[in-house]
Every structure is written in C-alpha cells, then in structure tokens.
Amino acid sequence: SAVISQKPSRDICQRGTSLTIQCQVDSQVTMMFWYRQQPGQSLTLIATANQGSEATYESGFVIDKFPISRPNLTFSTLTVSNMSPEDSSIYLCSVGDGEKLFFGSGTQLSVL
C-alpha cells in the first residue's frame, strides 16, 4: 500500500488569494490524481498529474485556475488560484497503480 501525506489538512483563505496543496507519497507511483469533493457531494476528478509533462484536466477544470506540478514520481502540488467561496471544498490527492487506488487525508478549504 502507499502512504500519502497531504498538507495542509485545512485552511481558511480570503477571496482572491491562492493556496498550494502538497501531496507526498512514500513510494514512486505512476498515476497521481487530484479530486475535489464539495459539501455533500461525491468526488470529482480535477486532473491527472503527469510526471514531466503538463497535467491532464477534466472538463470544467482549467490550468489557470488549478495549476498542478509533478516534479517527480513521489510528489505533486495543486494550487487553487484566485479563490472564491465556491472553491470551498475538500481537495484530495490520490495515487493508483491500476488496481489499487489510495487517497490522502484531504485538505479542507474554506474561502471567506
């Protein structure tokens, strides 16, 4: 199994600012994903973080709003840019190897 450390666990931010969430895995993984979970909703895939190339974004999510870095096979960051109250959600990092899918503990973001 993979152990995922996600930071910060929660934050309260002001409208218009940006927050960068970090995801560190204890082993090299091919697939890293970023999900958003809005209150009372299921998980929605934001993008797949690709090592050495640009992330692959899902419909409705754009790089300018959610820039992602993946400098190596154990680390990724997601930035939520120019935040608004609608960005208040739990953001989850996830890694998979085809069969298994593991999640970080999530970042609970509140935007005022």
Add this chain to the structure above:
Amino acid sequence: KNQVEQSPQSLIILEGKNCTLQCNYTVSPFSNLRWYKQDTGRGPVSLTIMTFSENTKSNGRYTATLDADTKQSSLHITASQLSDSASYICVVAGTYKYIFGTGTRLKVLA
C-alpha cells in the same frame, strides 16, 4: 453515460444491527468495483475491490457482492459499531477512469 448510483442516500441504524448498501452502475468497459469508507474530514479508505469474475469479497464485518450481469453491487455490514458511522462510496473503474458514486451516509446510534 458512465454513472454510479448508490442507495439509500442516508441510513440510521442501531448499534449491533446489520445493514446493506446498494450500488448500481452503467460503467463500460468495466475493470473493477471498489467500496470505500470515508470518515468525516478524511480521505476515503479502501474496504474491498472486486473484479468481473468475483461475486463476493469480505473484509472483517464488511462483505461486498457483485453481480456483473445486472451491474449491481452491495455492501453488507454485520453487527454494526459506532465507528461504522461514515460515508460509504462505491467506485467503478473503467478504462483509465474511476467513476464515483455519491455515497451513502451511515449513522450508527448507541
């Protein structure tokens, strides 16, 4: 359209009782089906994973079933405990995609 639907949306049971959660899916092609438990404010934790050929899989007091013909799965919780209070999410893996259900919120009362 690839979809995963779960029922009931929420459920309240007394400690010690059994319960069954349902998951219907229309994901194609199908790779595997997983059940996750998500405590409030935490990331989901895997309970079971089943491939096309598996009908039943257990993990302690959790037993998942899969009927690939009818595209239905269930998660049965035996002798519920207060710590079972959480959201239970059904996830179906297709080709390079994971489709998430909206979850069932379970509350176990003493």
